[in-house]
Amino acid sequence: MVKPEIQQIKQRFEIIGTYPPLLRAIDVAVQVAPTDLSVLITGESGVGKESFPQIIHQFSRRKHGRYIAVNCGAIPEGTIDSELFGHEKGAFTGAIGERKGYFGEANGGTIFLDEVGELPLSTQARLLRVLESGEFIKVGSSTVEKTDVRIVAATNANLTKAISEGRFREDLYYRLNTIPIQIPPLRERGSDIHLLFRKFASDFAEKYRMPSIQLTDDAKELLQAYRWPGNVRQLKNITEQISIIETNREINAEVLDSYLPKANLSSNLPALLVSNDSKTFESEREILYKVLFDMRQDVTELKKLVHDIMSNQGKPTQGVSYYTADAQLLTPVAPEKTKTSPIIDYQDTEEYIEDDSILENVEKTAILNVLKKYRGNRKQTAEELNISVRTLYRKLKEYGLD
Ligand SMILES: Nc1ncnc2c1ncn2[C@@H]1O[C@H](COP(=O)(O)OP(=O)(O)OP(=O)(O)O)[C@@H](O)[C@H]1O
Ligand SMILES: [Mg+2]
Numbered sequence: 391m392v393k394p395e396i397q398q399i400k401q402r403f404e405i406i407g408t409y410p411p412l413l414r415a416i417d418v419a420v421q422v423a424p425t426d427l428s429v430l431i432t433g434e435s436g437v438g439k440e441s442f443p444q445i446i447h448q449f450s451r452r453k454h455g456r457y458i459a460v461n462c463g464a465i466p467e468g469t470i471d472s473e474l475f476g477h478e479k480g481a482f483t484g485a486i487g488e489r490k491g492y493f494g495e496a497n498g499g500t501i502f503l504d505e506v507g508e509l510p511l512s513t514q515a516r517l518l519r520v521l522e523s524g525e526f527i528k529v530g531s532s533t534v535e536k537t538d539v540r541i542v543a544a545t546n547a548n549l550t551k552a553i554s555e556g557r558f559r560e561d562l563y564y565r566l567n568t569i570p571i572q573i574p575p576l577r578e579r580g581s582d583i584h585l586l587f588r589k590f591a592s593d594f595a596e597k598y599r600m601p602s603i604q605l606t607d608d609a610k611e612l613l614q615a616y617r618w619p620g621n622v623r624q625l626k627n628i629t630e631q632i633s634i635i636e637t638n639r640e641i642n643a644e645v646l647d648s649y650l651p652k653a654n655l656s657s658n659l660p661a662l663l664v665s666n667d668s669k670t671f672e673s674e675r676e677i678l679y680k681v682l683f684d685m686r687q688d689v690t691e692l693k694k695l696v697h698d699i700m701s702n703q704g705k706p707t708q709g710v711s712y713y714t715a716d717a718q719l720l721t722p723v724a725p726e727k728t729k730t731s732p733i734i735d736y737q738d739t740e741e742y743i744e745d746d747s748i749l750e751n752v753e754k755t756a757i758l759n760v761l762k763k764y765r766g767n768r769k770q771t772a773e774e775l776n777i778s779v780r781t782l783y784r785k786l787k788e789y790g791l792d
Contacts, residue, residue, distance in 0.1 A: 395420065403441045406589050407582040411574045416445065422569045423449035428521060430506075430566045431544040433573030435769050436623030442571060443502035443542035452540055455499030458492045463508035463769070463779035470513050472529045475520075481530025493526050497537045505769070506543035506566065507552050508779055514559045521565050541566065546769065576621040583613055583625065590626050594633035601639050603632055608643035616650055620770055627765050651763065754789045757782070761791075 392408065396416050399405070405416065422429055423446045431439045440459075447457045465473055472481070476491025492501055503509075509517065520526045521541060525534050543566045552558035576583060587605065595602035605613060618624055628649050632641055756775065764770040772782040786792040 393417070399445060403445060405438065405441055406586050407579060408585070409574060409579040409582045411572070412579065412582070415442070415571050415573055418569065418571050419445045420449055422446065422571075424451060426540050427568045428540075428566050429542045429569045429571060431542065431571045431573065432549075433546060434575050434619075434621055435546045435767075435773065436621035437546075437573040437575060438622050439544045439546070439573055440504070442573070443500065443544065446542050447500040447502075447540075450500065450540065452499050456496045457500050457502070458496045459502040459504060460492055461504045463505035464783055466783070467510050467780065470510065471516060474513065475516055475526045475528055477529035478531045481528070485530065489528075491526075491528065493520055493537050493539055494528075494535065496539045498539075500540045500542060503541060503543040505545060505547075505779065507545045507547040507549055507558060509558075511557070511559065514562050518559065518562045518565060521562075576618040576625060577616070580614065583618070584610055586622060586625055587613060587629055590629040591633060594630050598633060600633065603629070603636065603639050603641050605646065606640060606642045609641050609646045612643045612646050612650075620764065620767075623767065623770075750789075753785070754791070757785060757789070757791070 392413060396413055399416055399420065400407075405412075407413075419429070419442050429443075429446060431442045433439050443459070444457065447453060460474065462470070471477075472485070472489060472491065474492050476489045476494050477485050479485060479488045503517075516526060520537065520539070524536050524538060526537060527534055549558050549563055553560045553563055576586075584605070588602075591602045591604070620627070632646070632649055636645060638645075757771070760771045760774050761768070764774070768782055768786075769779055772779045775782070777785075783792070
């Protein structure tokens with residue numbers, strides 16, 4: 391028997407499903423809401439983590455206070471401290487006025503730190519302090535300020551791994567993880583999958599003013615057996631695609647199968663090439679882009695290596711000296727002719743730049759393709775391309791795609 395309170399929350403937050411671990415997660419959220427304990431919500435991408443901090447806020451004594459959701463992965467490293475903790479006038483170039491920062495603004499309320507695993511280490515230190523003592527210091531200030539904020543964080547990344555790799559502070563992890571809430575992946579949820587499908591199908595039927603799509607028995611079986619790497623978000627997207635495209639509203643397994651991507655580009659290449667994929671052409675092209683994308687990263691790293699070797703020899707480095715230390719973010723600028731005699735002469739340099747623009751095109755196309763595949767979802771795109779969300783945002787900006 392589902393508690394009536396849980397039933398109400400499901401309705402209010404439009405959460406579909408009866409899978410016990412999902413109901414348990416809602417129950418824990420409600421129980422922990424009135425306390426001020428930090429909560430860490432974990433679960434794969436697309437499982438529905440975003441409703442939980444809202445449930446916690448709404449059922450807490452802070453519900454009349456502010457609720458601020460921050461996507462830590464989307465804020466550039468250079469400005470994240472100032473966005474979160476504010477800054478003084480003139481703290482850095484461009485800091486024309488003073489800024490309060492989310493921790494100041496959310497005083498008395500809740501901050502949801504989404505993708506918390508993406509926080510830079512320096513920001514993690516500030517966050518730990520605010521969690522432990524409620525104290526923070528604005529960028530460019532020396533005055534300690536106080537705030538009373540409840541923190542709910544979420545991540546789809548493996549924080550334990552990030553800790554072992556030195557990218558995430560262990561003390562912060564334990565502080566955030568006072569109460570863990572785990573959201574189960576869709577593939578585990580059994581009959582909930584079809585329940586969700588029916589809900590989405592009926593929503594899209596209404597939205598597009600068409601009869602609702604329905605699944606044959608074999609299609610229902612396929613729906614349950616599929617892995618759903620993008621979880622509920624993917625199911626929703628696919629239901630929308632089928633609702634729009636298929637004129638025959640009865641969907642059999644074959645039709646459904648044609649909408650389910652098989653190739654997992656983050657797995658290794660040989661396995662992909664032998665995979666029994668009906669959309670062979672599509673996936674081969676994707677594989678090629680992915681390989682070229684990796685190659686571009688290798689080439690930029692190589693360039694940096696050459697640059698380092700050459701600078702160590704004290705030689706001028708015309709062809710490669712424009713590159714920053716961050717090998718993933720190399721933006722070549724047009725070389726200037728100098729009278730010195732560099733090891734790579736001007737001729738070579740031009741070839742470099744030309745090659746680079748080809749590679750950049752490849753990279754751009756790869757990013758666009760994967761973005762399209764995930765219907766604009768940046769997190770899934772970054773995962774598939776094996777780059778961080780922050781790097782993806784930077785590249786989108788670099789190519790004018792943001
Ligand atoms: N149980 C559910 N019932 C109805 N809709 C759901 C459910 N779970 C997720 N959704 C829908 O699926 C989509 C993805 O959910 P959400 O954005 O919360 O994922 P997430 O876990 O935050 O993923 P990410 O880690 O990629 O940010 C949203 O449109 C959400 O409304
Ligand atoms: Mg999310």
